[in-house]
Amino acid sequence: MNVAAPICSDTACQVQVDGVCRLGNDPVEGCPHYAIETDEIEVPAEEQEPRVAQPVPIWSSEALLLDDLVALKRRRQVRTIALVGEQKVGKTTLLASIYGAYCKGPFADLTFVGSETLLAFARLQSFALVSSERGSPTIPRTSRRDPLSFFHLALARAGGEVVDLAIADRSGETYTTARTSTDVIATLAELRHADRVCFLLDGARLASMDNRTAYTRHFRQMINALNDSGALAAGQDVEILSTKFDITRTADQDEKNVEFLDEYQARLVSDFQKKGLAISSHHICALPKADRGVGLVGLDKMVQRWTARRPLPEVAPQPVHNATRQFDRLLAKL
Ligand SMILES: Nc1nc2c(ncn2[C@@H]2O[C@H](COP(=O)(O)OP(=O)(O)OP(=O)(O)O)[C@@H](O)[C@H]2O)c(=O)[nH]1
Ligand SMILES: [Mg+2]
Numbered sequence: 001m002n003v004a005a006p007i008c009s010d011t012a013c014q015v016q017v018d019g020v021c022r023l024g025n026d027p028v029e030g031c032p033h034y035a036i037e038t039d040e041i042e043v044p045a046e047e048q049e050p051r052v053a054q055p056v057p058i059w060s061s062e063a064l065l066l067d068d069l070v071a072l073k074r075r076r077q078v079r080t081i082a083l084v085g086e087q088k089v090g091k092t093t094l095l096a097s098i099y100g101a102y103c104k105g106p107f108a109d110l111t112f113v114g115s116e117t118l119l120a121f122a123r124l125q126s127f128a129l130v131s132s133e134r135g136s137p138t139i140p141r142t143s144r145r146d147p148l149s150f151f152h153l154a155l156a157r158a159g160g161e162v163v164d165l166a167i168a169d170r171s172g173e174t175y176t177t178a179r180t181s182t183d184v185i186a187t188l189a190e191l192r193h194a195d196r197v198c199f200l201l202d203g204a205r206l207a208s209m210d211n212r213t214a215y216t217r218h219f220r221q222m223i224n225a226l227n228d229s230g231a232l233a234a235g236q237d238v239e240i241l242s243t244k245f246d247i248t249r250t251a252d253q254d255e256k257n258v259e260f261l262d263e264y265q266a267r268l269v270s271d272f273q274k275k276g277l278a279i280s281s282h283h284i285c286a287l288p289k290a291d292r293g294v295g296l297v298g299l300d301k302m303v304q305r306w307t308a309r310r311p312l313p314e315v316a317p318q319p320v321h322n323a324t325r326q327f328d329r330l331l332a333k334l
Contacts (some may be wrong), residue, residue, distance in 0.1 A: 009033045061119035063149035066189050069166055072116065075194075079166040080150070081306055082190040084222070085200030087172030090243035090286055092139045093168055094200070095151050096124040097286035097299060102153070108303035110155035113162055117152045134331065142171040148190055155307060163307045168194070179222045185229045196237040196306060199223055203248035203283070206264070207257045216264055223272060238272070238279040240265055243304065245285035246294040 008015045010033040013022035025031035064072065072078055083091040099121040102112035115121060127139050150166040157163065168190035169294035178184040191197060201219055205211045226232050240263060242248065248257050272279045285297035319332040 007035060009036050015138060020247050028322040045209070059116065061115075061117060063117050063120040063151055063169070064166065065147055065149060066193075068116075068155070069150045069193065072164075072166065076164045078116055078152075078166045079195045079306065080190070080193045081165060081167045082188075082194035082197045083100055083168060083200060084175055084191075084197060084226070085172060085243075086176045086202070086218070086222075089172060089200040089202045091172065091200055092142055094241075094243070094286045094299075095285070096121070096127070097296065098153070098167075098303065099151075100125055101296070101299060102155075108300040108309060110157060110163070110303065112153070113156045114154040115152050117150070120149070121151060142169060144171045144173045146171055146215065150190075155303075157307075165179050165306060175222065179218065179225050182225070183185065185226060185231050188226075188231060191226065191231045192233075195225075196239065197232060199238070199240050201240055201265075202283075203242045203244040203261065204251075206242070206261055207248045207251035212260075220268065223268070227272070227275060228315055232277060236277070236278070237305075239305070240268060240279065240281040241284050241298075242281070243284055243286065244287040244290075245283045245297045246284075246290040246292075249294060250291045 006016060008021075008031070010022060010031075013033065014035065015021050015028055015031075019028065021028040021031045021034065023031055023033075023035070027154065028034050067077070068311075069080070083094065085091050098107075099115075101107040105126065106112075124139060148168060148170045150168050153165045153167070155163050155165065168188070174184065174188075179187060185191075199219070199222065202215065205215045223238075232238060242261055248261055251257055261283075269279050269281050283298050284301060284302060285294055286299060288294040317331060320328045321332055323329050323332070
């Protein structure tokens with residue numbers, strides 16, 4: 001390989017480094033060895049340094065584990081959502097459906113700008129596609145052995161501001177156990193990190209006359225268990241998402257199911273608001289398999305709630321009543 005010729009033919013001279021001629025010529029251009037035409041020096045191939053490329057970290061793009069979420073939260077302002085619900089209620093399908101909506105373009109007034117869990121999302125999404133060669137789209141069950149994982153979405157508002165969402169997914173069996181075990185509740189790390197906790201209510205089980213009574217009791221018990229054990233922090237937004245609205249609406253009872261669901265949700269909201277929870281309830285349909293005519297229900301509004309601008313913190317000084325200093329009493333007089 002050819003390398004650039006040195007500026008001075010005197011190999012002991014450091015002029016190239018410190019600008020001082022070894023023979024004392026000042027200016028250095030006066031030196032006979034300086035800047036004379038020499039051929040480029042041929043460096044034998046065996047003396048050349050082997051080019052060793054530095055290892056490049058490759059983003060796995062798999063779902064984030066708890067430690068990864070903590071690391072992401074150090075880098076960005078992430079809003080964390082916990083999806084709480086028993087097995088087969090539709091937690092993982094909801095995730096796949098949100099990602100699927102962004103694959104088609106802007107959704108809920110937001111544009112997809114990135115994700116650190118693309119591969120995990122794509123894997124979920126593939127089951128919902130015809131290429132999976134399934135008769136109908138079905139998401140594989142989340143196993144109890146699967147660790148708690150988080151799916152990340154970076155979404156941009158019209159003005160360019162980016163909102164980061166991390167949505168937790170874990171197996172429904174764990175939540176079923178948590179309903180009756182405070183020890184398990186203490187292990188639900190996603191609740192400690194969550195800005196918003198969503199309780200998923202299975203609209204299909206609610207539409208079934210056989211399951212309804214036991215199921216509604218268990219569902220209430222779940223919110224009670226988490227609330228009474230202090231797992232729902234003050235200031236955390238809580239929402240009830242009744243899933244599979246296509247089934248609730250089209251099952252035998254038709255309108256009566258929806259009526260029952262709405263009354264049940266309203267009762268829950270009122271009872272838990274009295275206990276101090278900031279709770280609301282909403283219908284959703286993430287995969288209208290039973291009636292395609294129903295389409296996606298409530299997902300756009302849900303994403304808008306999850307990404308809504310946060311109110312600015314109250315910074316005005318608060319009046320101090322019965323303050324000892326006259327100066328502090330001034331504010332109370334206003
Ligand atoms: N008809 C209908 N089926 C749905 C809907 N959402 C989910 N499902 C179906 O409900 C079943 C369970 O959905 P999952 O998303 O796997 O439920 P999960 O809560 O993640 O369940 P676990 O992983 O067991 O905790 C799947 O067969 C879904 O296709 C919906 O909106 N409508
Ligand atoms: Mg699942």
